[in-house]
Amino acid sequence: MSDPYLAQIEKEKKLSQEIVSLREEVKTLKAEVKYERELRVKGTEYHPTDYHSRFKLMMDVVKKEKKITDLFDMVDEAQRRLKND
Numbered sequence: 001m002s003d004p005y006l007a008q009i010e011k012e013k014k015l016s017q018e019i020v021s022l023r024e025e026v027k028t029l030k031a032e033v034k035y036e037r038e039l040r041v042k043g044t045e046y047h048p049t050d051y052h053s054r055f056k057l058m059m060d061v062v063k064k065e066k067k068i069t070d071l072f073d074m075v076d077e078a079q080r081r082l083k084n085d
Helices: 004-045 048-066 071-084
Strands: none
Touching: 048 071
């Protein structure tokens, strides 16, 4: 004989686990929707890889203009310029 009280507790435990997993899924979907909206509104400027392509171009500009040989100085200068843009 199974105890109906224990069966009810087990059922509630399964439901609470399902609720937690659904909440996590909703958070993920909200983040994806927000990302898609920002990408649609702001264009490729919002896309994370856009920074890297702009940074690479700025590194080339800094290398040619300043004649800096130290890599750390080039990176600092390029990041400073991108931040000011």
